[in-house]
Amino acid sequence: MEGNRTAQHPHENHVPPPGYDPTSVARWAAEPDKRPGRTAFQRDRARILHSAALRRLAGKTQVVTPGERSATAWDASPRTRLTHSLECAQVGRELGAALGCDPDLVEAACLSHDLGHPPFGHNGEQALNEFAENCGGFEGNAQSLRLLTRIEPKRFTGDGSVGLNLTRAALDAATKYPWPRGAHPTDPKSPKFGVYDDDRPVFDWVRAEAPGTRTTFEAQVMDWSDDVAYSVHDVEDGLHAGHIDPDRLRREPERQSVFAVAVGRYVPADTDPAELAEALDRLQAQEWWPHGYDGSAVAQARLKDATSQLIGRFCLAAEGATREAYGGGRLTRYGAELVVPNDTRMECAVLKAVADRYVMQRAEQERLRADQRIVVAELAEALTARAPKGLDPQFRALFDQAADDRARKRVIVDQIASLTDASARSLHARLTGRM
Numbered sequence: 001m002e003g004n005r006t007a008q009h010p011h012e013n014h015v016p017p018p019g020y021d022p023t024s025v026a027r028w029a030a031e032p033d034k035r036p037g038r039t040a041f042q043r044d045r046a047r048i049l050h051s052a053a054l055r056r057l058a059g060k061t062q063v064v065t066p067g068e069r070s071a072t073a074w075d076a077s078p079r080t081r082l083t084h085s086l087e088c089a090q091v092g093r094e095l096g097a098a099l100g101c102d103p104d105l106v107e108a109a110c111l112s113h114d115l116g117h118p119p120f121g122h123n124g125e126q127a128l129n130e131f132a133e134n135c136g137g138f139e140g141n142a143q144s145l146r147l148l149t150r151i152e153p154k155r156f157t158g159d160g161s162v163g164l165n166l167t168r169a170a171l172d173a174a175t176k177y178p179w180p181r182g183a184h185p186t187d188p189k190s191p192k193f194g195v196y197d198d199d200r201p202v203f204d205w206v207r208a209e210a211p212g213t214r215t216t217f218e219a220q221v222m223d224w225s226d227d228v229a230y231s232v233h234d235v236e237d238g239l240h241a242g243h244i245d246p247d248r249l250r251r252e253p254e255r256q257s258v259f260a261v262a263v264g265r266y267v268p269a270d271t272d273p274a275e276l277a278e279a280l281d282r283l284q285a286q287e288w289w290p291h292g293y294d295g296s297a298v299a300q301a302r303l304k305d306a307t308s309q310l311i312g313r314f315c316l317a318a319e320g321a322t323r324e325a326y327g328g329g330r331l332t333r334y335g336a337e338l339v340v341p342n343d344t345r346m347e348c349a350v351l352k353a354v355a356d357r358y359v360m361q362r363a364e365q366e367r368l369r370a371d372q373r374i375v376v377a378e379l380a381e382a383l384t385a386r387a388p389k390g391l392d393p394q395f396r397a398l399f400d401q402a403a404d405d406r407a408r409k410r411v412i413v414d415q416i417a418s419l420t421d422a423s424a425r426s427l428h429a430r431l432t433g434r435m
Contacts, residue, residue, distance in 0.1 A: 017102045019330035024169035029162045041104040044170040048111045053152050057082035059420025061121040078237045081114050092225035095315045100330030101218050109173035109222040116143025118417040119424040120372040127376035135409040136196045141176050149202045171206045173218035185213045220338035228314045231348045234355035236307050239293045244358045246291050262353035279346035317344040375428045382431035383412045390431050391415050
């Protein structure tokens with residue numbers, strides 16, 4: 001992947017938006033702008049919005065599996081990866097703009113942050129990582145970079161696909177873990193990483209001016225917006241589905257079971273549970289906190305107000321603390337760090353733990369996850385035995401061009417990662433003969 005990274009097309013707009021320098025709007029492969037007047041980041045946002053990868057997120061699990069029947073009659077349609085990404089983008093766009101970021105750039109990062117997630121959410125990610133162990137592993141964030149710079153067909157050079165060919169700043173803002181596998185800056189055993197070995201050329205280009213493993217300010221806004229959106233909305237979905245009873249959060253040992261989930265998973269393992277108890281108490285003391293939910297129109301309105309209040313609470317806390325640390329003006333790229341007060345992080349973590357405890361840890365969900373892992377593992381085995389049969393035309397061509405078994409296995413991983421929950425089950429049934 002050796003695109004033209006220096007030549008400029010005479011009609012390409014290289015004027016960066018306020019607060020950004022010319023290197024931030026550079027693209028791996030230079031290209032003209034079809035309509036003068038748009039900024040480079042507006043083009044990035046449009047490309048992601050029109051991508052097939054974003055549309056496919058409509059069929060990928062967020063927390064409640066798409067199509068899952070509810071135990072209650074008032075269940076609203078649960079969020080998918082797509083609706084979560086759209087909501088994350090709305091939160092990030094407004095928070096970023098309030099802090100001086102280019103709003104289109106932050107929105108582009110938020111829209112693309114989950115593009116690499118495979119079918120069945122983090123459960124599918126775990127199964128694919130096991131299959132891909134000897135070819136570099138699998139990580140949804142590294143897959144997002146691969147998709148944006150290679151897999152999603154939009155631009156080609158003489159060396160092949162350059163994916164959506166986004167700007168350097170957009171790719172950097174979408175990079176939550178800017179290091180390769182096993183190179184976590186503080187925990188070498190961490191499974192989190194942001195680039196596969198064979199995508200290092202474009203990654204190194206993106207990160208050419210980065211100070212080590214530090215993420216950009218826009219990526220930090222994206223990351224917090226992701227936390228805010230899913231912590232709040234997962235609880236909202238759990239209430240709609242009848243899985244969460246707010247009244248139980250007033251009683252022991254229910255509260256301690258929630259705090260136990262939070263410690264080590266959503267907050268550092270040495271966190272005092274008393275901090276989490278205080279965080280939950282603060283939320284429950286708010287006038288708008290949903291102390292009950294019966295599915296009535298009034299209850300639905302109160303719940304929607306609570307989600308709005310929570311999102312505003314978490315974002316305003318981060319905005320205020322960041323402005324206190326850095327003052328006014330535009331905060332962009334590597335010029336600042338997003339400051340989120342510890343009390344706010346504790347409140348967000350409690351919400352995550354509530355959804356985890358009462359939605360994700362249900363017995364039927366564990367049985368479903370076990371079945372999903374079998375589907376992914378058997379699908380990977382079947383494709384390995386039959387490839388290129390079973391591969392989509394795009395991946396069949398890549399499989400035929402692959403230089404060795406390692407590269408061919410990566411193509412199979414890319415194919416599975418591109419599937420929705422339903423298409424993964426359909427392909428599995430077709431290749432294995434089991435429904």
